[in-house]
Amino acid sequence: MTVKQLRAFLAVAQTLSFTQACERLHLSQPALSLTIKGLEDTLGGRLLNRSTRSVRLTPEGESLLPLAKRLLADWDNTEEILRQRFTLRLGSVAVAAMPSFAGNQLPALLASFRRRHPGINVTVHDVINEDVIDMVRQGRVELGIAFEPEASDTLRVDPLFTDRFVAVVPADSPLADQNSLDWDRLLTQDFITLQRPSMVRRMLERRLHEDGISLAVTFESHQLTTVGRMVADGLGVSAVPSLCIDQMHELGARCLPLHSPIIERTVGVLSPKTGELSVAAQALRDVLRDGVEPPTLQTPRLQC
Numbered sequence: 001m002t003v004k005q006l007r008a009f010l011a012v013a014q015t016l017s018f019t020q021a022c023e024r025l026h027l028s029q030p031a032l033s034l035t036i037k038g039l040e041d042t043l044g045g046r047l048l049n050r051s052t053r054s055v056r057l058t059p060e061g062e063s064l065l066p067l068a069k070r071l072l073a074d075w076d077n078t079e080e081i082l083r084q085r086f087t088l089r090l091g092s093v094a095v096a097a098m099p100s101f102a103g104n105q106l107p108a109l110l111a112s113f114r115r116r117h118p119g120i121n122v123t124v125h126d127v128i129n130e131d132v133i134d135m136v137r138q139g140r141v142e143l144g145i146a147f148e149p150e151a152s153d154t155l156r157v158d159p160l161f162t163d164r165f166v167a168v169v170p171a172d173s174p175l176a177d178q179n180s181l182d183w184d185r186l187l188t189q190d191f192i193t194l195q196r197p198s199m200v201r202r203m204l205e206r207r208l209h210e211d212g213i214s215l216a217v218t219f220e221s222h223q224l225t226t227v228g229r230m231v232a233d234g235l236g237v238s239a240v241p242s243l244c245i246d247q248m249h250e251l252g253a254r255c256l257p258l259h260s261p262i263i264e265r266t267v268g269v270l271s272p273k274t275g276e277l278s279v280a281a282q283a284l285r286d287v288l289r290d291g292v293e294p295p296t297l298q299t300p301r302l303q304c
Helices: 003-015 018-025 029-043 059-086 106-116 129-137 199-210 224-232 242-251 279-291
Strands: 048-050 055-057 091-097 120-126 143-147 155-170 192-194 219-221 238-241 253-259 264-272
Touching (some): 003 018, 003 029, 059 279, 091 129, 091 279, 106 120, 106 279, 120 129, 120 279, 129 155, 129 264, 143 199, 143 279, 155 224, 155 279, 192 199, 192 238, 199 238, 224 238, 224 253, 238 242, 242 253, 264 279
Parallel strands (some): 091 120, 091 143, 192 219
Antiparallel strands (some): 048 055, 155 253, 155 264
């Protein structure tokens, strides 16, 4: 059966008139007759008894009538839903984002997306950088926001900006009076950072090792919020992506430019290299690429 055949049958069955059905469908009588005959041939029997004066449904036609109504209603609903999805009036998208982005820049970007596409539902998974990468690779989300992975053979990376690490020190520390810090000076204090296998931890250790600097860790935690709180309470110092500047400020710490070496990494939108993104995911990716603002230290010394 085809949708065209079902619509023709339904029009005749509801009007019991080929003439009225032709007017409703904008078909000629020969075309309508051929359509009905094609349906009957497909099903293997007569659905209508037609005479010069009347049209009646056969018992099989009577049984098909409610089924045809339901099938066509489902078809029309499906067609409308898909049309709304393609025009971004309806849909959903799931995105995973590392906490430093999810808790800082992402809400404003989602607000912009919502103003443009109020019918699109967005699910946000606030997970660590490594889990963002895994969720995109496994197809559990369409988009991820994270540091560019070391191996991205299966992932497409649309760069957003380059994030540079900054020093985090207690607000009442003598270090807080400096315009900037180098790593040798920072590491004279107890160092606090994320636990392995955090990409941030691995990135710091690898880059410092290249410059012959050993990273001795006194305290470690799974969450950057905990790291920031420890620094604010005077337990030591840390280095975090500049994405976390506002977060560290709320916790009562202070951020300074950090150099010798400068450590930076690209933050990007991750998506699978193979397969097509949904229209909603493409629209969200566009908003992320166009609306993100690289975090910066506005002055030589910035409270964060």
